[in-house]
Amino acid sequence: MKFTLLTPAQQVADMEVTYVHVPGDAGDFGVLPGHMPLVSTLRSGGTVEATDTTGKTHTYTVSGGFAEVSASGVNVLAEAIG
Numbered sequence: 323m324k325f326t327l328l329t330p331a332q333q334v335a336d337m338e339v340t341y342v343h344v345p346g347d348a349g350d351f352g353v354l355p356g357h358m359p360l361v362s363t364l365r366s367g368g369t370v371e372a373t374d375t376t377g378k379t380h381t382y383t384v385s386g387g388f389a390e391v392s393a394s395g396v397n398v399l400a401e402a403i404g
Contacts (some may be wrong), residue, residue, distance in 0.1 A: 323355045324395030325372045327382060327403075334403055335372065335380060342396045343371040344389045353396050360391050370398055 325342055327335040342353040345368020364370075366386045373379045387400035 323353075325398075326395070327370065327372075327398045327400065329387075329400050329403055334382065334400075337372070337380075338375050339372045339395075340375060341371075341373040343369070344391075344396070344398070345369055345384070346389070353391050357391050359393065361388060362391075363388050364398070364400065366401075370400075372396075 323339060325335060325337055325339040344351055344353060344362065345365045346362040347365050364384050364387045368384055370382045370384055371379050382403050384400040385402040385404055387398065390397045
């Protein structure tokens, strides 16, 4: 599935992944291919982890924003990466 991470200033990541860990305000959740669609706000200071198709995990600490999960993948729109 496709994973995209954006801030107002730049596109931070755009890759094919097998798993994404999202720090939602109501609790962390994992996304695998075929996950039901949803939108969640992000917990400030939480860590987004995306595992690419080679098995490497990419880690990003976010300062607020939201995540959108759809049939095609996960889009994370963060206020800032820090």
